[in-house]
Amino acid sequence: MENQEKMNKEKLKSMEAIFEAKIANDEKIEPKDWMPEKYRKTHIRQISQHAHSEIVGMLPEGNWITRAPSLRRKVALLAKVQDEAGHGLYLYSACETLGISREEMYDQLHSGKAKYSSIFNYPTLTWADMGAIGWLVDGAAIINQVPLCNTSFGPYARAMVRVCKEESFHQRQGYEIMMTLCNGTQEQKDMAQDALNRWWWPSLMMFGPTDDESTHTEQSMKWKLKRKTNDELRQQFIDQTVPQADILGLTVPDLDLRFNNDTGHYDFGKIDWDEFWQVVKGHGRCNKERISARKNAWDNGKWVRDAAVAYAEKQSDKEEVKKAV
Amino acid sequence: MNKNWPLWEVFVRSKNGLEHRHFGSLRAADAEMALNNARDVYTRRSEGVSIWVVESKNIKASNPEHNGELFEPAADKAYRHPTFYNLPDDIEHM
Numbered sequence: 001m002e003n004q005e006k007m008n009k010e011k012l013k014s015m016e017a018i019f020e021a022k023i024a025n026d027e028k029i030e031p032k033d034w035m036p037e038k039y040r041k042t043h044i045r046q047i048s049q050h051a052h053s054e055i056v057g058m059l060p061e062g063n064w065i066t067r068a069p070s071l072r073r074k075v076a077l078l079a080k081v082q083d084e085a086g087h088g089l090y091l092y093s094a095c096e097t098l099g100i101s102r103e104e105m106y107d108q109l110h111s112g113k114a115k116y117s118s119i120f121n122y123p124t125l126t127w128a129d130m131g132a133i134g135w136l137v138d139g140a141a142i143i144n145q146v147p148l149c150n151t152s153f154g155p156y157a158r159a160m161v162r163v164c165k166e167e168s169f170h171q172r173q174g175y176e177i178m179m180t181l182c183n184g185t186q187e188q189k190d191m192a193q194d195a196l197n198r199w200w201w202p203s204l205m206m207f208g209p210t211d212d213e214s215t216h217t218e219q220s221m222k223w224k225l226k227r228k229t230n231d232e233l234r235q236q237f238i239d240q241t242v243p244q245a246d247i248l249g250l251t252v253p254d255l256d257l258r259f260n261n262d263t264g265h266y267d268f269g270k271i272d273w274d275e276f277w278q279v280v281k282g283h284g285r286c287n288k289e290r291i292s293a294r295k296n297a298w299d300n301g302k303w304v305r306d307a308a309v310a311y312a313e314k315q316s317d318k319e320e321v322k323k324a325v
Numbered sequence: 326m327n328k329n330w331p332l333w334e335v336f337v338r339s340k341n342g343l344e345h346r347h348f349g350s351l352r353a354a355d356a357e358m359a360l361n362n363a364r365d366v367y368t369r370r371s372e373g374v375s376i377w378v379v380e381s382k383n384i385k386a387s388n389p390e391h392n393g394e395l396f397e398p399a400a401d402k403a404y405r406h407p408t409f410y411n412l413p414d415d416i417e418h419m
Contacts, residue, residue, distance in 0.1 A: 033389050079369075086366050093350040096332070102352060103329055159349070166370070305354070309328045312355035 023223060028154040031097035039223060042216075043153050044098050045114075046225060048105045051091035052116035055109075056290050058084045060124040061133065069127060076173045077130060083170070087163045094155035110295045112282065119202050121284030128181055128188075128195035134174015136196075136203040136241065142167055143237050144207065147227035175244065182248045189249075196245065197253045204268075205276045207234040213273075238266050332381040333359040335366075337373035345377050353378075 016036055022029070029035055058081045065081065068074035092102055108114035119137055124130070145167070148160040181192040208214060208230040220226040228236075238257075245252050256269035278284065330352040336345035348367045353359035359378040368376070387395060403409045412419065 030389070032386065082365075082369070086369065089351060089366050090349055093332070093352075096350075101329070162349075305330065306328070308354035308358065309330065312358075315355065 020222070023152045028157065029152050030154045038219075040098050042219070042223070042225070043156065044095060044100050047091055047095040047098070047153075047156055048100070048108065049115050049117075051088045051095060051105070052109045052114055053120065054084045054088035054091060056116045056120045056294060058088075059290055059293055060120055060122070060286075061130060063124050064127060064130050067127070068130075073130075073177070080134070080170050080173060083166050087159075087166070090159040090162055091156075094153075094159045097155050106298060110291065110298065112291065115280065117206060118276065118279040118284065119206050120290060121279050121286045122198070122202055123286055125198075126191050126195060128178070128191040129199070131174050131177030131181060131192065132195035132199040134170050134172075135178055135244070136174075136199050137206070138167060138170040138174060139241060140203050140206040140237050142171060143233050148225070150224060150227070152224045178248055178250075182250065192248070193250050196250050200253050201271065201275075202279075204234055204237070204271055205273075207231075207237065209273065209276075235265055238268055242266055330354050333363075333378045334381050334384060335359075335363040336377040336379070337363075337367055338375040339372060340374055345375065348372075350381060356380075 015034060019029075019034065019036060019039075029039075061077060061081050061084075065074065065077055068077055092105060095105065096102060105114070109116070124133070142164065145160055145164055149157055149164055151157045151160065178192050178195075181188040211217065211229045211231045214230050217226060217229055242252055242257065242259075254269045256267065258267055259265075260267045279287070282288075331354075332350055333353055333356075334350050335348045337348045338345045348363075351359065351362050351366055353362050356378060359380075360376055363376050363378055367373070399405075
């Protein structure tokens with residue numbers, strides 16, 4: 001018995017070694033391949049949370065679709081929100097290949113067990129927020145997502161290739177909104193500045209805790225869920241975004257922000273991590289509103305889903321009868 | 326009643342002359358809805374001219390654990406490739 005156990009353990013170890021070597025060699029892992037339980041669980045967590053973020057991410061923008069200032073803005077915003085629904089669906093089906101059901105993922109979102117990106121727990125107060133979200137939030141998301149096109153789990157990587165291809169218009173439409181406001185009246189420019197003031201710091205928080213506080217980095221690097229650390233990605237975002245703010249003539253709300261000639265990067269001020277953890281723990285301004293909107297949509301849509309199933313069953317019964325007579 | 330919509334696999338032909346390629350999957354109550362959803366989820370930017378959907382449960386897949394006996398026998402059959410055959414260097418059109 002003891003020998004048997006020892007053999008099993010050794011076998012598991014060698015399978016894990018083969019698995020890790022495959023990833024190190026840039027080979028992909030596909031759903032039916034053997035994988036360590038921890039790999040499966042980590043991927044279910046990350047991919048489902050990513051999917052939830054896309055779905056919840058529709059809500060702050062959905063808030064402005066009916067109030068978009070022109071038809072051009074309205075069709076663009078509609079298309080962007082529709083893309084986000086699509087991205088959520090790609091990711092949910094990628095996640096289902098790991099053996100979790102769609103229903104279980106929804107349950108985890110609705111019960112608060114699964115997280116989604118904290119940025120969506122902030123309110124969208126003015127039209128300028130649509131510009132700031134596209135420019136900053138989608139900008140940060142792109143930096144986070146591009147490296148995932150090469151991640152080790154095949155279905156996730158393929159979904160991300162599609163997502164990244166579609167996402168580049170999102171950031172551009174946001175920046176164009178900011179640009180238009182900044183070339184407008186003083187009131188419009190003030191509105192753009194106010195949106196930047198409110199979205200800047202939460203956008204920096206999207207890259208997650210600092211490296212010395214981040215617990216999963218080493219394992220995630222190995223599995224290619226991460227290619228760069230949180231701090232490196234955050235720095236990259238700041239370096240590329242500050243000049244874009246300059247072009248708009250807006251001021252980034254950070255008194256400590258200045259270009260460091262020695263490092264070639266921007267130095268920046270302290271991030272309020274207490275605020276970050278408060279929002280993660282559910283005490284952001286919109287956490288409750290977002291979850292209840294999702295839950296209501298799901299619960300109130302039940303009769304539609306049931307009716308569709310009933311209709312499908314009736315049609316297939318009719319086919320059976322037709323075949324029989 | 327609490328029935329989940331079944332899972333469908335989506336195949337898209339990007340343009341005539343190319344084969345249908347697997348694009349991903351989605352949930353739908355029936356084939357008609359699966360086609361409509363596939364159009365919205367996978368071809369929002371003119372990615373296709375034809376869509377196939379098939380219920381995922383109807384696909385029989387090989388098991389990667391049996392890859393050895395399934396695929397390795399091909400590895401030692403070099404005589405199936407043109408480079409296996411020795412010909413003089415100056416022969417042409419072959």
